[in-house]
Amino acid sequence: MPVTTINGREIHVDDEGFLTEYDEWDEDLAKVLAANINVDLTDDHWAAIKFVREDFKAQGETPTIRRVSTAGGIDTKKLFQLFPKKPAKKMSYIAGVPKPHGCV
Amino acid sequence: MTTTETTLVPNFDDDETDRKIAFICSKGNLDMAYPALVLANAALGEGIETHLFFTFWGFDMITKSRMHDLKFSPVGNTAMHLPVGDVRIPQALAPMPGMQPMATKMIKDQIAALGVPEVPEFLDQIVASGGKLWACRMSADMNHLTESDLYDGVEAIINASDFIEMTDGAQLLFI
Numbered sequence: 001m002p003v004t005t006i007n008g009r010e011i012h013v014d015d016e017g018f019l020t021e022y023d024e025w026d027e028d029l030a031k032v033l034a035a036n037i038n039v040d041l042t043d044d045h046w047a048a049i050k051f052v053r054e055d056f057k058a059q060g061e062t063p064t065i066r067r068v069s070t071a072g073g074i075d076t077k078k079l080f081q082l083f084p085k086k087p088a089k090k091m092s093y094i095a096g097v098p099k100p101h102g103c104v
Numbered sequence: 105m106t107t108t109e110t111t112l113v114p115n116f117d118d119d120e121t122d123r124k125i126a127f128i129c130s131k132g133n134l135d136m137a138y139p140a141l142v143l144a145n146a147a148l149g150e151g152i153e154t155h156l157f158f159t160f161w162g163f164d165m166i167t168k169s170r171m172h173d174l175k176f177s178p179v180g181n182t183a184m185h186l187p188v189g190d191v192r193i194p195q196a197l198a199p200m201p202g203m204q205p206m207a208t209k210m211i212k213d214q215i216a217a218l219g220v221p222e223v224p225e226f227l228d229q230i231v232a233s234g235g236k237l238w239a240c241r242m243s244a245d246m247n248h249l250t251e252s253d254l255y256d257g258v259e260a261i262i263n264a265s266d267f268i269e270m271t272d273g274a275q276l277l278f279i
Contacts, residue, residue: 004112017112036113065149066229067219076232085151086116093114103142104220 007032018098022056025096033094045082045094048074052095062092062100117151124274126155126267131279132164134174134211134223140279141226148233155274156230157267158258159240162279163247166239166255171224176208187214224255231257238262238270 001020003010007029012021019025019033030049034041041049051072055063065088069076083090088100125147127140140156147154164170178184178198185192187210197203212222221229231237239254241263251261262270 002112006111013112016114018114036111037116065233066145066221069229070219076229080233086149088149089114089116102219104145104218104226 014098018093019096020098022053022096025053029096030094033096037090037093039083039090039094041094042082044074044078048072048079048082048091049095052091052097056095056097061102062088062097064088064100064102064104066104067102122273124153124155124271126157126271126274126276128276128278129156129158129162129165130160132161132170132174134176134208136279137162137165137174137223138215138220140277141223141230142220143277144230144235145226145233148230148235153274154230154235155238155271156235157238157240157262159243163239163243163249165223166227166237166258167247167249168253168255171227171255172222174223175204176211177204178207179204227255227257238267240264240267 001012001014004013004017005011009024009029011019011024011029014020031041034045039045048068051068051074052063055067055071063071065076065079068074068079068087068091074082079087079091092099125144127144129137129140131137144154144156158166164174178193179195180198182192182195184198184207193203193207216222220226227237237255237258239251239258239261241261244250244254244261251258254261
């Protein structure tokens with residue numbers, strides 16, 4: 001697994017750049033990750049990212065868009081506005097968890 | 105272990121906007137409704153322009169009076185197994201009374217167990233994700249249906265030429 005330097009810290013990531021160590025994430029790091037992919041974080045973004053992290057911790061896997069919408073209470077249309085085009089991958093990246101494995 | 109000097113950032117291809125995909129949904133059996141829905145949903149999640157065109161039996165997927173009650177039949181399906189013991193349902197028994205409701209319930213339960221929505225709710229999700237639904241003119245005329253009979257998320261009833269024109273350059277899947 002590669003190690004990359006983000007915000008002056010060494011961070012473990014996979015071949016694409018997604019974080020592989022849940023506990024290496026913090027909110028300051030998330031701000032840098034978001035900036036890397038041109039997302040300006042608002043309170044709505046934070047709500048989604050925090051749900052993704054909590055759900056990953058509880059379920060052991062990254063939630064899909066559908067799960068963020070049904071269990072997290074943030075509707076699908078909103079997710080596409082907040083994280084244009086690829087909400088699931090962008091949320092995962094900023095939240096420091098792997099890409100979702102589920103199909104739906 | 106490798107350490108990269110520059111920050112490794114996933115490539116989300118934000119500028120790549122030319123990929124387009126269209127699904128032709130021609131079946132109205134419950135099991136054959138799902139392939140296009142699952143793949144269309146995945147395509148939308150990848151930021152790809154996605155269209156679904158409903159034609160012939162696929163019209164049931166978007167007809168208000170039928171879309172909530174699609175059925176699955178084990179008739180003619182030799183891959184239909186019972187959930188326990190990997191037992192095939194003999195084709196001679198497949199048309200027996202009660203088999204279709206039982207098989208339909210079984211599939212619905214299996215799909216629900218994965219957290220995958222039923223057809224109408226799945227269409228809601230696809231429309232909310234930016235997917236475009238189109239109804240076939242000939243199928244509407246054959247069934248004497250108008251737009252008011254169809255799911256609200258359907259953009260319009262269009263003819264075959266419109267569909268061919270609209271999917272210029274798109275990848276096509278006939279299901």
